[in-house]
Every structure is written in structure tokens, then in C-alpha cells.
Amino acid sequence: MAKAKKYRLAQIVERFGGEIIGDPRTPISQVATLENAARQHIGFLSHGKYRKQLAGTRAGAVILGRADSGLTQLPRIVCDDPYLYFAQVSALFNPPQAIKPGVHRTAVVERGTRIPASASIGAGAYVGRGVKLGKGVVIGAGCYLGDAVEIGAASRLHAHVTVYAGCRLGRRALVHSGAVIGADGFGIALDQDTWRKIPQAGGVLIGDDVEIGANTCIDRGALDDTVVEDGVKLDNLIQIGHNVRVGAHTAIAGCTGIAGSTRIGKHCMIGGAAAIVGHLDIADRVVIHAATVVTKSIRKAGTYGGHPAEDSRSWARHMALLHNMDSLRERLRSMEQRLSTREKKV
Amino acid sequence: MAKAKKYRLAQIVERFGGEIIGDPRTPISQVATLENAARQHIGFLSHGKYRKQLAGTRAGAVILGRADSGLTQLPRIVCDDPYLYFAQVSALFNPPQAIKPGVHRTAVVERGTRIPASASIGAGAYVGRGVKLGKGVVIGAGCYLGDAVEIGAASRLHAHVTVYAGCRLGRRALVHSGAVIGADGFGIALDQDTWRKIPQAGGVLIGDDVEIGANTCIDRGALDDTVVEDGVKLDNLIQIGHNVRVGAHTAIAGCTGIAGSTRIGKHCMIGGAAAIVGHLDIADRVVIHAATVVTKSIRKAGTYGGHPAEDSRSWARHMALLHNMDSLRERLRSMEQRLSTREKKV
């Protein structure tokens, strides 16, 4: 990471808002966790679990929500959303590393592709024919860009990213190592007892400001494109099947799989290790718990969980009932006895 | 994709059978979805969900099942299995891209390996000693083939595939980027409180006509080989543990994991995100739903689901009962009251 500058609390609040309690001249040079912070650091409290760490922290200052503002005597910034505030302060202290432009001598660039002077192509990277790269694009070492790939300005691909021919990424993409964009979708048709491959003739279209995690796979479409809209954030080891559409600003945690032709709405939050079967429609603003198995379309915003998925209130009730079956069985047994007793009596 | 030729409906039916309703001279230059087809395209209807798109399609012709043949006035091909028919027509219009033979100047080929004149070795690929490649093999950019690897004729490895030493793939394999074939199986033995590694001295043996998805892993065996038989189709991000055997013509969807020494039968269909524990036997022609957790051997063909897996009828009944427990509890409560009333009376 690049070396950080120093800022005083007053300068931070000037940029990001919030209210200072304590000395506004307190100098800060980095963000840190409450547990490991030192005097020159600003810590933050955004998760109740870490409240007990506040007492012992050696941080020079702290970012807090309004409800927690009285929990410490340290110089502090009080704000509405301490996690978001921390995100902004952390970005201030940890600007992205500048990458030197230029094409590494071991990179291979095919004919018909022009590399902008502001772009960087890493060691051993391969750039196919007719590839279009925007300004300031960074292609990491060992990346593979097939023919006619397009990557928008200011995007960064870390080492070892694979983009198959014809796939298009928007601006400011951030793609992590091992991600594979545009491999064939899993399209096969049964022909008597063997499988016949269906050509995957569509592509992948990825909007602006998309982050794609390590070893995540986004398959090309069978006919139309697989689409990932603007602002989508994908964690590691995610599978996006062919012709899926992921709506703008949806975030998906790691190890989740979305089968072919399913459409995910905008502003959804999908927990890790979820499985969503194919050909479904998921509405906007749907929240799906980790490890949920979604087998039917979800038409309404809300929170869902379970295997198979149901709205989270029903799911919680069903789980409680299941865990309560011992007592149900006991009540049943006791009634059977009471009833038998009565039947003998009369 | 290569530029497609034009065919008239009559020429298509001549190749693949089926019956034309409408003008047999209708010219077609590509397949397309009903939603996005234009006049020069042929669409298809194979999933009930998309029936409503038939009315609005701008396709020049449509492939349909017999039951649906009256749903449109467009020129159409009526056949038994429109999905399979579409697969064939799509393969006609989307032939695989021809790859120029030759060894890229940046590829590394170790001594003792002869590259057939018809083969293509991409930029930065590494081919170890004593590797055997069949005619027309395509090794993508940045692939790694360890010593003594064997790959059958007409196989294609996309960019960034890793094949460890000694592993063997059959003919017409199609392997996608990031796949890892022959890494060590997870073999460890507890020695008091620490783990001792068990050498993974077996290999991987893959039959003909196998497709392997992006970032899928097939581990080498501990002693004997891990075996993937002819015609198996594996989607992305699948884990095949050491000494697993996957029977011929079985298809496995993405994110599924199969633990060591399990044997999967022939002609099975395994849904995505399934988990199958080790040392099991799964019979031929078993269908496993997405996200199923298989903890016991399955001895009989059939359809299975759930966590843990059971035959899909039992599973459906158990799920229905679980979702019906509210009413069971109500009935129990009501009976308790009625019984109490009676007990007080007498």
C-alpha cells in the first residue's frame, strides 16, 4: 500500500461530515481495528460484538454511531453510519497504488490492438486481436484477453484473470486473480443416451463499477449475453451461469451459485454459499441469507432463507417448530395416555 | 464466432428431420431466443415459461414441439424434442472456431516432447517432458502440462488450464480456463495432534468427449487413479476428490463437490451445489436435485433431494409436513383443550 499522509480530525470531518467530540487537532495517519490500533490510528465501532474492545483500545481517536458516542472518552467522530464513515476514511488513508503505464517486454499483444499510453500490461499477459482498452486500464501479469475483448477506462485486472473472446467490461472494473469471464455456459442436450453440446454463442456484458472476486466464473450466454449491471459486487468463487442477469448494485457473497437464465433484481444482497436454480426471477431489493437454496421465483422485496427458501419469518417459525418437535411429541404422548385412561374408565 | 452461412428451412429439415409448417424456402442465418430474434433468425420453444414470448417474437421461423405447433403462424419446424433440435441447428450455425496450428514463440516445450504439426500451443504455455499430444490438439495460452501428460486428438484446452504430471485426457476433451487436473487429493492422517500428508501417487484418467468447466478441480488419486469416464460433462467450480469415479455420460452442474473414493454411476444427472460425501456408491441413472446433500449410498435409479438426501417423493412429503406443522400444533392444542374439558366434566 502507498504511504499514507496525516490528517487532523477536523480535516476528516471537513471532508466527510460528522461531529467531533474532543480535540479536533488530533493527528491521524491510518485506520485500524480497535483491538490493534495505536495512538496515530483512528478506530471505529460498527458491530455490537466489538463494543467491549472500545474500553481497551489504544487508538488516538474513534468513529462511532450517535448511540455509542458516550462509550469512550477518546477524541471521536460521531456520525450516522460509522461503517460507511470508516470506509470513506480508509479510502482516504489507503489510496489505490499507482501502476506504471507501459507494456511489459514479455507481454504478447496481437495485431489490431492498440494499447493506450496510459494503460499497463503486465508480464506474460496475452492481449488478443481487436481488443479495446480504455484509458488507464491495468492488465495484470499473466492475464488472458481473447480477441475483441473490451475493457472500459480505469479498470484493473489483477494477475491471472481470463476474459474469453468478445466479452465486454465497463469502466472502473476491479477483477481479482483467477476469475474467468466468458467460458462456455453449461449447455447440453440429451440425444438418446449421450450429451450433445450447445454452442455458447452469446457473450458477457459487464457494466461500470463492477468488482469480481478471485476464482469467480461468469459464463457467456448461449445466444444472448450474460449481463452484470452497473455497480454489482461479486465476492470469490461465485458461479454465474449463462444468460443470468444480475441487476445493478446487487452484492453477492462468496461461494454462491446462480444457474442459467435466472434474473436477479437490482439492489439485492445475497449471502454466501447460496444456491439459486435456473430460469427464476428474483425481484429488486431481495435479501437472501447465507446458504439459502432458492427453488422458486421471488416476486416481492424482503428477506428470505432456508432450504428451500421461504420468507425469513416463515423460515424462522418452521425452524423453531422443528426444534420444538420433541415437546410436541411429548404432548401427543401425554394426551394419548390421558385419553386411554378415560376410555378405560367409562 | 465464425461467420455463419445461410440455410433454408428445407435444408435444415433435410439434415435433422422434423416437419415444416409454412414456407420451406424461409432463409435462416442464425439461431436466437424468441425475445431477441430478428427476421433472419430461427427461434425455439423448449421451456413452458417462454411460451408467452412466442406471440411477440420477430423470428423468421421457430422450432417447436408437436403439442405447441399451433401456437404460432410463423414458418416452423415441428419435432419431438425442440431443445435437442435447437442444439443441432445451433451447432450448424456456430461451428467451432478454427485455430491456426503451430507453437507460439513464447511457449516452452521441454525436451522429449514432440508437438504434432496439426496442434496449436498458445502464448506462454508450458509443455513438460514426455508429453503426448494427439492430432489437432489446441493448448491455450498460459496452460501448464506437467511431465508425461497425455491429451487425445482434437482436444481443446482454453487458456490457463493446469494438468499435473502424468494425467491423461482422452479425445475431443474441452477444458475451460482455470481448471486444475491432478492436484493432490486431500489425503492426511492424524498423527497424535498433527496431520501427516499421504503422498498422492495415483493419477487422473479422463475418457473421450469430456467437458470440464472453468475452475473445476479433479484431484489425482492417492494410489489408484481418479477416473472420469467417456462423455461426462462437468460445469464450473466442481470439486472431484481423489479416487472418485464418475460414470460415462453423467452430467454435473456447477459448485458441486464429490468427496474422495465415491463412485458415481453412468447417465446420472447431478444438480448444482450438491455435496456428496466420500466412500459412497451412486447407482446408474440417478438424478440428484440442486443443493442436495448425499450422505449414504444410493442403490437405485431415481430422483433424490434434500439434506440429507432421500428419494424425492419422501423429501417432498417431509417438506410439506414441516411446512404444515403449524396446523399440527393447532390440532394438538385444540385436542388438549377438548380433553381437559371432558376431564373436568366427569
Next chain:
Amino acid sequence: MAKAKKYRLAQIVERFGGEIIGDPRTPISQVATLENAARQHIGFLSHGKYRKQLAGTRAGAVILGRADSGLTQLPRIVCDDPYLYFAQVSALFNPPQAIKPGVHRTAVVERGTRIPASASIGAGAYVGRGVKLGKGVVIGAGCYLGDAVEIGAASRLHAHVTVYAGCRLGRRALVHSGAVIGADGFGIALDQDTWRKIPQAGGVLIGDDVEIGANTCIDRGALDDTVVEDGVKLDNLIQIGHNVRVGAHTAIAGCTGIAGSTRIGKHCMIGGAAAIVGHLDIADRVVIHAATVVTKSIRKAGTYGGHPAEDSRSWARHMALLHNMDSLRERLRSMEQRLSTREKKV
């Protein structure tokens, strides 16, 4: 694998203990499964399922537990833990392949990095600035080591491993192809309706004797490091989120995901395809079944399973009850009738 030497049973027992029944001069040149062993091989029986193979084996000798020592007439080694014994014997017959030291002519080593004479850097590998490599380190073809990476002595990275800048691995690490160490954790904060990235300024710290499977991802921390302690064994396709800590000598099977900031204890065993949500504490010596979904901290050593996880006895009881609900419903129905009958009578 390197060519194996021959050992007599007596020589094996001299090294690893155990008791010989039969001819101690029996010569052995390799380990094998009972099913596929030949006369020069020693087989082993460690899993009840394979007992029936003992009768038909053509092995020259067998490793057995005390309870099974009478099941064969073959020369045999009787010991407490035949699986561990087999592990040791297999290591004897399958020593790791020696790798020739040196830097491949196509590798790229940036300034400020010194490669020890005993180290090996494979074809097309990239080694950034200020990287520190211990003696005898093997970096496979096409690996990527970012700036300031540290890798301890005798570690081996197979082809195509990615280690981001600043991450540190201990001694004797074994890392398989496609593994990604140090990609950004999934840190995003909601800013009105869009996601703001949180810089991932921490690193990854990996202890000694750690094995990391193919395509497994270990994210860098947001502020502090993600930590994998000594002796941890990770299978393929595992996701370790940012700021997770995995305790020493814990083993995790494939396809498991562990979300951010969760702490796993020492000597745990976590089955495949498990999902563990973020910010939890898992105690030492916890055993988690395959496909378990852990949603709460686990404070006590023991065995856990289910979705959501509970101790395995409760889980088994709940599963049994669920599968027994048919009969509960029947008993309920029968009582309702009996009660109705009584109510009519009186």
C-alpha cells in the same frame, strides 16, 4: 513420482513400529489398494467398507489394525492405526520429486529480489520487488508473487499460484494450482443505494506446514491480517474471508466457505461444503459435518451438523423426528377420532 526402492517388512517395522505376522523378509516396493495390489505391493485396511476386498487381494502383504489381524493369512503388519501407518509407509515409497534449482529463462524477477541458489523458479513465473524466498523454495511455472511477498524455506508452490503483494507464507508450505492468496476481502459499505469499496489494507499471514488446495482463496484482511496458523490443511475450492483466523492443525475439506472475521479454533475438522457465517468464534477441537451451515458461535468442543448447525445429537434427533412426522400425524388423527367418539357418546 520418483522410482521407489525395495524394503522388507522387517525394515518397515524397524522404522515405524508395529508387529509382523508372517515372513519378515517379504519384499515390498510400493503401497497399493487391496483391490489393485500385486505381489510386490503392501495393501492396507483402514475402512470397514473395504474388508471384503481383503479376501481377494493379490497384495504381498497387508497393514491391519489389531482387531482385523486374523482376517487374512498374508504376511502382515499389525498396528494401532493402519491409516496412519499406511501414510508413513506411502511416504517412504513415494518421496517428493526433487526439483532442479535455478531460475527459468522465461521467468521474470524484479529488482530488489534475491533468489537463493537452492530455489527453483519455473517458466513464466513472475516474482515482484523485495520478495523474500527461503532456501529450497520451489515456485511453479506461471506463478505470480507480488511485491514484498515472503515464502519460507522448503515451500512449494505448484504452477499458477497467485500471491498478492505483502502476503507471507511460512516454511514447508504446499500450495496447489489456482490458489489465490491475498485478493481483496469482500469489504463494501452501503452509501445510500450504491456500494462503496473499503480498501483491504491488511495482509495474509500463513504459518509453517500449511497445505492449500487447488483454486482455494484466502483473502487479505481489511486492516489486520487474515491468519492461517501452523499445520492447517485446506482442501480445494475453499473460501477464507478477510480477517478470518484458522487455528493451528485444523483441517478443512473442499468447497467450504468461511465468512469474514470468524475465528476457527485449533485442531478442528471441518467437512466439505460447510458454510460458516462471519464474526463467529468456533472453539478448539470442534468437528463439523459436511454441508453444515454454522450461523452461531460454537463455544464447546464436540461434533456439529445441520442447517443451521446444532450439536450432532440434537441434529440427529431433529432429523429423526422430521422423518417420523408421518407417524405423529397419524397418531394425532387417530386421537382426534377417539376423542370425537367419546364426545358423541357422553
